[in-house]
Amino acid sequence: MQTSDDTALDLTARPLRIERAALHDKIVERLHDLITEGGLEPGERINERELAERLAVSRTPLREALRVLAAEKLVTISPNYGTFVTRMTRQEIHDTFELMSALERFSGELASLRITAEELADVREAHEAMLGHWQRHDLPAYYHANQRIHDLINRAARNDALRQTYLSLNRRLHPLRLSSNRSEAKWRKAVEEHRDMMSALEARDGPALGALMERHLLEKRDAVLADWADG
Template sequence: MQNSYNDDRATGVAGPIPPPSLPRLERPRLHDTVVGHLRQCIVEGVFAPGTKLNERELCDTLGISRTPLREALKVLAAEGLIDLAPNRGASISRMSEAEVRESFELMSGLEAFSGELACERITAAELAQIKALHYGMLACRAQNDLPGYYSRNQEIHDRINEAARNGALRQTYQSINRRLQALRFRSNQQSGKWDDAVEDHEEMIRALEARDGKRLAAVLKRHLLEKRDAVLPLVSGDGTEAKNLLKTTDA
């Protein structure tokens, strides 16, 4: 007696379709958590540019073994946040004055283009999320919460870039932005800079609401170039960051 599957084939009727072969889901990797933690420390200035990282001390502090730490350091090195040298270990990357200037100029163009495309392609739901982030950023400003302010500020820029829906643009944007995050964070350490940035962000929201791509592009470009101008005086001529870059001011 033939089984039903063979009978179906004989009559031209398709038999049962086997389930697709799916990859097994991996549990979150420890080194991903370590990457996020160390990245945040670099952005917020816990580690000064040029600082040599002691693996044993980091393992003791974080309560981890060297394997996930070294995996995390490789990721951060690929992002340009740390330098890995044979027989010398890891140290926090230091950008030269020329690198800072050129990177901010490039980022100003990438953000401007993101703004133009976002105004064409953003959805009402995405705009509502950006506005909610903006209000959260204002609340952090009122409480002098710089880390909270900065994280929402950066997420707004990221959401605008995401709304542009251009994969090549997004990949380049993320690559450059990772290297600039620490400097962007520190550029807001004065109250006046916070307030200027808030005004810029309010202009961004109005331009997004009006779907005015040219206006948003102009605001974003000016915004990034102002950050460049705020950061450059903190970078000495020999390419090392001045000590006052790490000082907390009246913010």
């Protein structure tokens, strides 16, 4: 079935390089996981030699990886002193959530304009799943579905710069191991807001969805800061 002008991969096409991940990039990924999953606690000192041994690499690529993580503010480097897993201040947490609220609003506005029918069905599906987890009081599954909804809307906005920035800020907040929705009432309220968001999205009402998502995140900000001990 092969002909000279079919759709098979054209190996003569120019750059199309196979990018085998470099070691330092793999280390970045590994440390991302360690930090966001809790293998490295906020405030913890990172000993280069020790960590290099644990990862079975030399200090050189590890140091390159740590510089990347510092640029993403996941670790904080003090020259000639040491590297630490970033511990955000109250103000930084406040500011980051506030910025996220603006990105969420923008995601909602753009997604309302650009989402396809299939994507909308995916969001609806994740939404229904989330409602189920809520009724079953399955908090971890609820969080996961929640994240998925916001991610789907973010993708539907079709703006990669927005998406990258959003993910980067999300990674910074993740190590906090956020514990809101601790009261039944607040949880119910969050679910109600999601119902409204779903309606606005299906009506493709950008301003409404944007306002809802912004408000949703600002409430999360307040909830997180409320039960966050400053130590």
